[in-house]
Amino acid sequence: MLPSVKASPITAFDASFAAVMARLGLDQCTGYVTALSGGPDSTALALLTQRYADATGKHHHAVIVDHGLRDGSGDEAERVQTRFRRFGIANDIIQITDPRPTAGLQEWARINRHHALLSAARQKKAALLFAHHAGDQAETVAMRLLKSSGLNGLGGIACHRMQHDVVVARPVLGWMPDQLKAVCHHLDCDFEIDPSNQNHQFERVRIRKLLADLDHQDAATGDIALSSGQLRRLGAGAARLSAAADRVCDRIIDQAVEWHPAGYASVTMVDFADLPQSFWALVMRRLIMAVGGGQYGAAKMALDQLRQRCDDGVSATIGGCHFSPITAPSPRQASAASYHLFRETGRKLIAMPIAAGQELVFAGCWLVKSAQAGMVHASADTPQTQGDSGAALHAKPMPGGWYLLPHRARQAIPVLTTLDGGSIYPQLEGDEIEQPPATMAVRFLGMARRPTFLADTLIG
Numbered sequence: 001m002l003p004s005v006k007a008s009p010i011t012a013f014d015a016s017f018a019a020v021m022a023r024l025g026l027d028q029c030t031g032y033v034t035a036l037s038g039g040p041d042s043t044a045l046a047l048l049t050q051r052y053a054d055a056t057g058k059h060h061h062a063v064i065v066d067h068g069l070r071d072g073s074g075d076e077a078e079r080v081q082t083r084f085r086r087f088g089i090a091n092d093i094i095q096i097t098d099p100r101p102t103a104g105l106q107e108w109a110r111i112n113r114h115h116a117l118l119s120a121a122r123q124k125k126a127a128l129l130f131a132h133h134a135g136d137q138a139e140t141v142a143m144r145l146l147k148s149s150g151l152n153g154l155g156g157i158a159c160h161r162m163q164h165d166v167v168v169a170r171p172v173l174g175w176m177p178d179q180l181k182a183v184c185h186h187l188d189c190d191f192e193i194d195p196s197n198q199n200h201q202f203e204r205v206r207i208r209k210l211l212a213d214l215d216h217q218d219a220a221t222g223d224i225a226l227s228s229g230q231l232r233r234l235g236a237g238a239a240r241l242s243a244a245a246d247r248v249c250d251r252i253i254d255q256a257v258e259w260h261p262a263g264y265a266s267v268t269m270v271d272f273a274d275l276p277q278s279f280w281a282l283v284m285r286r287l288i289m290a291v292g293g294g295q296y297g298a299a300k301m302a303l304d305q306l307r308q309r310c311d312d313g314v315s316a317t318i319g320g321c322h323f324s325p326i327t328a329p330s331p332r333q334a335s336a337a338s339y340h341l342f343r344e345t346g347r348k349l350i351a352m353p354i355a356a357g358q359e360l361v362f363a364g365c366w367l368v369k370s371a372q373a374g375m376v377h378a379s380a381d382t383p384q385t386q387g388d389s390g391a392a393l394h395a396k397p398m399p400g401g402w403y404l405l406p407h408r409a410r411q412a413i414p415v416l417t418t419l420d421g422g423s424i425y426p427q428l429e430g431d432e433i434e435q436p437p438a439t440m441a442v443r444f445l446g447m448a449r450r451p452t453f454l455a456d457t458l459i460g
Contacts, residue, residue: 008186009182009186010183010186010187013048013179013182013183013186014048014051014052014055016175017048017049017051017052017171017172018052018055020171020172020174021052021171024159024160024169024171025160026127026160026167026169026171027056029058029126029127029167030058030059030125030126031053031058031059031060031061031124031125031126031127032049032053032058032059032060032061032126032127032128032129033060033061033062033063033117033120033121033124033126033127033128033129034046034049034060034061034062034063034129034130034131035063035065035113035117035128035129035130035131036062036063036064036080036084036091037064037065037080037131037192037194038064038076038077038079038080038083038191038192039131039191039192039193039194040177040180040181040184040191041131041132041133041172041177041180042130042131043180043184043189043191044131044172044179044180044181044183044184045129045130045131045171045172045180046062046084046089046091047087047089047183047184047187047189048172048183049129050087050088050089059124059126060089060090060126061090061091061092061120061124061126062084062089062090062091062092063091063092063094063116063117063120064077064080064081064091064092064093064094065093065094065096065112065113065116065117066093066094066095066096067096067109067112067113068095068096069105069109070195074095076192077093078093079192080192081093083189083190087187087189092120094116094120096109096112096113096116098112106202111295115361118163118164118166118168118361119359119360119361121166122164122165122166122359122367123359127166127167127168127169128166128167128168128169129169129170129171130168130169130170131170131172131180132157132170132172132173133172133173133174133175133176133177133179133180134173134174134175134176134177134228134232135176135177135208135211135228136157136173137156137157137173137231137232137235138211138228138229138231138232138235139204139207139208139211140156140157140235141154141156141231141232141234141235141238142207142210142211142231143203143204143207144156145231145234150300151238151241151242151245152238152242152282152297154234154235154238155235155238155239155241155242156232156235156238156239157170157173158170158239159173159239164361164364164367164445165367165443165445211227211228211231214226214227214228215227215228215229245279245282246282248279249279249282249283249286252271252272252275252279252283253283253286253287255271256268256269256271256272257287259444259446259447260409260444261428261429261443261444261447262405262409262410262413262428262444263291263342263343263365263366263409263412263413263444263446264291264340264341264342264343264406264408264409264412265287265290265291265340265341265446266326266338266339266340266341267287267338267339267340267341268338269310269337269338269339277304277307280303280307281300281303281304281307284298284303284306284307285297285298285303287321287341288318288319288320288321288341289319290365290445290446291321291341291342291343291365291446292319292320292321292343292344292364292365293320293343293363293364293365293366293445293446294319294320294321294364295364297319298318298319302318302319303318306318306323309323310323310337310339313325313337317344320343320344320348321341321342321343321344322341322342322343322344322408323339323340323341324339324340324341324342324406324408325337325338325339326338326339326340340406340408340409342406342408342409342411342412343363343365343378343412344412345378345379345380345381345408345411345412346380346381346411349377349381350362350363350377350378350381351375351376351377351381352375352376353373353374353375353376354368354370354373354374354375354376354416355373356370356371356372356373357370357371358370358373360376361445362376362414362442363378363412363414364445365444365445365446366413366414366442366443366444366445367442367443367445368414368426368440368441368442369440369441369442370416370439370440370441371439371440372416372418372424372439372440373418373419374416374417374418374419374424375416375417376414376415376416376417377414377415377417378411378412378413378414378415379410379411379412379413379414379415379425380411380412382415382417382423398425399425399427402425413425413426413428413442414426414442416439416440424439424440425440426440426441426442427440427441427442428441428442428443428444429441429442429443
């Protein structure tokens with residue numbers, strides 16, 4: 001437990017933090033995992049979360065991710081770990097050991113860090129908390145404004161969302177950086193200084209310097225066209241509009257879409273026929289990301305082309321998602337066609353190693369749990385062994401219920417290739433067919449991409 005302090009500003013910080021946790025619905029979670037870099041922002045978040053967890057009887061764990069990208073990063077991670085153990089905060093160091101790419105190193109590091117943190121939170125059945133603050137929000141809105149982002153992009157960093165079956169939240173998104181440093185000061189906790197925050201090769205660092213100059217000019221003259229505060233207000237307004245649009249989309253999707261545990265969706269397109277293109281694109285982006293597992297929504301031009309193909313009642317592929325007509329409508333009623341949406345296989349092969357007892361997210365849309373080690377592939381991409389002996393003898397037969405599934409759905413379901421070369425078909429969680437305990441189980445994440453207890457919360 002953290003050391004107690006006399007009544008001081010820290011009690012006001014505790015009260016503000018508890019109020020945010022309640023407003024976001026995070027008080028309903030049983031525990032929390034904080035992403036801890038050791039800088040002042042994540043340090044303050046970990047301290048506040050531990051105090052909140054102690055006061056409310058929740059569990060809390062901090063996770064430090066070491067990519068090994070900087071000299072001494074391992075020593076820094078151990079220093080942060082030792083510091084927080086002195087404060088009674090349980091924490092782990094996760095080292096990223098995947099081979100580094102020759103290009104896109106920062107994106108590689110971000111994605112691997114995020115996946116490691118999501119996995120840790122999922123295993124602990126906890127919400128994952130990040131320490132993004134008001135300054136980060138202003139920078140993000142500025143970067144998106146410069147890239148001509150739409151309404152969703154201008155909403156900036158999401159205060160909360162569901163990702164890979166984990167509630168992801170940023171409870172100090174409305175706090176200023178100086179407030180977070182004050183928390184560290186009041187609790188007498190040191191923090192690390194990341195030298196990359198001064199590296200002007202990074203866009204965010206350049207934007208941060210620009211906004212600091214604009215804010216300084218605004219404070220000096222009171223006459224400036226743009227400031228961090230204005231950008232945050234723009235982001236909050238855009239986020240409120242996006243949340244309202246999402247609620248409308250929820251109702252449309254509930255009416256027109258049937259989700260299947262086997263990883264695909266059935267869509268009645270006639271229910272979308274009268275939607276303006278902006279809403280149609282918003283709905284389709286959600287469906288494409290849910291089924292295809294992508295991290296980013298499809299571009300406007302691609303969605304315009306998709307609508308034309310759907311209006312014509314023909315197939316289409318976009319964002320890793322294949323639109324396959326179920327019915328063959330008459331030429332005069334092509335836009336009334338119903339479609340199956342399947343994850344596309346074959347074009348980009350995905351193979352992920354899994355250890356015995358491990359849990360991982362496959363292709364961005366399947367949660368895989370396996371009691372046996374091996375390699376996870378899509379069924380269509382699983383290597384086949386021919387002959388009278390060897391791996392083919394170890395393969396289990398395809399579950400009988402699978403023959404009732406559309407061919408493209410079967411092709412996209414994850415299958416385990418064991419270390420001895422055999423193949424294991426998984427149990428589909430959520431399937432109504434009763435099955436015995438399986439060596440491998442998979443759950444289609446597209447069926448739960450939006451949180452329930454956070455769905456009606458507005459940002460602002």
